[in-house]
Amino acid sequence: xxxxxxxxxxxxxxxxxxxxxxxxxxxxxxxxxxxxxxxxxxxxxxxxxxxxxxxxxxxxxxxxxxxxxxxxxxxxxxxxxxxxxxxxxxxxxxxxxxxxxxxxxxxxxxxxxxxxxxxxxxxxxxxxxxxxxxxxxxxxxxxxxxxxxxxxxxxxxxxxxxxxxxxxxxxxxxxxxxxxxxxxxxxxxxxxxxxxxxxxxxxxxxxxxxxxxxxxxxxxxxxxxxxxxxxxxxxxxxxxxxxx
Numbered sequence: 546x547x548x549x550x551x552x553x554x555x556x557x558x559x560x561x562x563x564x565x566x567x568x569x570x571x572x573x574x575x576x577x578x579x580x581x582x583x584x585x586x587x588x589x590x591x592x593x594x595x596x597x598x599x600x601x602x603x604x605x606x607x608x609x610x611x612x613x614x615x616x617x618x619x620x621x622x623x624x625x626x627x628x629x630x631x632x633x634x635x636x637x638x639x640x641x642x643x644x645x646x647x648x649x650x651x652x653x654x655x656x657x658x659x660x661x662x663x664x665x666x667x668x669x670x671x672x673x674x675x676x677x678x679x680x681x682x683x684x685x686x687x688x689x690x691x692x693x694x695x696x697x698x699x700x701x702x703x704x705x706x707x708x709x710x711x712x713x714x715x716x717x718x719x720x721x722x723x724x725x726x727x728x729x730x731x732x733x734x735x736x737x738x739x740x741x742x743x744x745x746x747x748x749x750x751x752x753x754x755x756x757x758x759x760x761x762x763x764x765x766x767x768x769x770x771x772x773x774x775x776x777x778x779x780x781x782x783x784x785x786x787x788x789x
Contacts, residue, residue, distance in 0.1 A: 607649030623698030637661025
């Protein structure tokens with residue numbers, strides 16, 4: 546159905562997401578990746594025409610971005626009831642494309658903090674239940690994983706995570722997913738990481754006081770053997786009300 550839908554190679558894809566960017570009731574397609582040629586778009590937005598076909602709508606929306614992008618998370622980051630897009634990539638701070646409803650998306654970095662390695666995995670969730678979507682990012686190097694508290698949709702503040710120190714030593718990280726591992730109503734984090742011991746899945750439990758604790762060993766994840774893991778998803782596979 547790809548050709549019939551009007552979809553063609555417009556970048557070198559690395560990630561995809563569906564969103565209704567123009568609120569017309571049809572899901573559009575957002576593709577992250579690398580430009581096909583110098584000066585090309587890293588990201589591509591395919592607008593749903595409502596008849597089974599799509600049109601490349603990247604230029605009218607200004608969503609092409611710069612450099613090489615990796616992944617995107619779709620969320621209303623400023624509570625204006627329009628879906629915004631946070632994109633990770635070769636830049637340390639993800640790029641935020643804020644939905645203007647009409648015209649081109651203004652873009653801004655998630656943070657001006659220096660020293661962040663290239664961003665990889667990205668997800669949005671409200672970890673402290675203040676009504677604003679926070680952003681978690683994995684990195685190709687230090688700090689491995691970073692969590693950013695949304696301050697009223699205007700700025701983001703770094704939240705401390707147990708990623709370094711004795712027994713931690715996260716060098717880089719890949720997939721990340723918010724998940725309530727203990728069913729206490731507060732969202733925790735599961736992350737694929739690399740350490741001196743190899744690849745691991747780490748779970749950071751939300752302490753409900755603004756901080757997190759590493760409960761990976763308690764959950765027995767230190768006994769799980771992995772071979773070059775990258776992605777991570779959560780699902781209730783046995784219908785017991787708990788997701789892994």
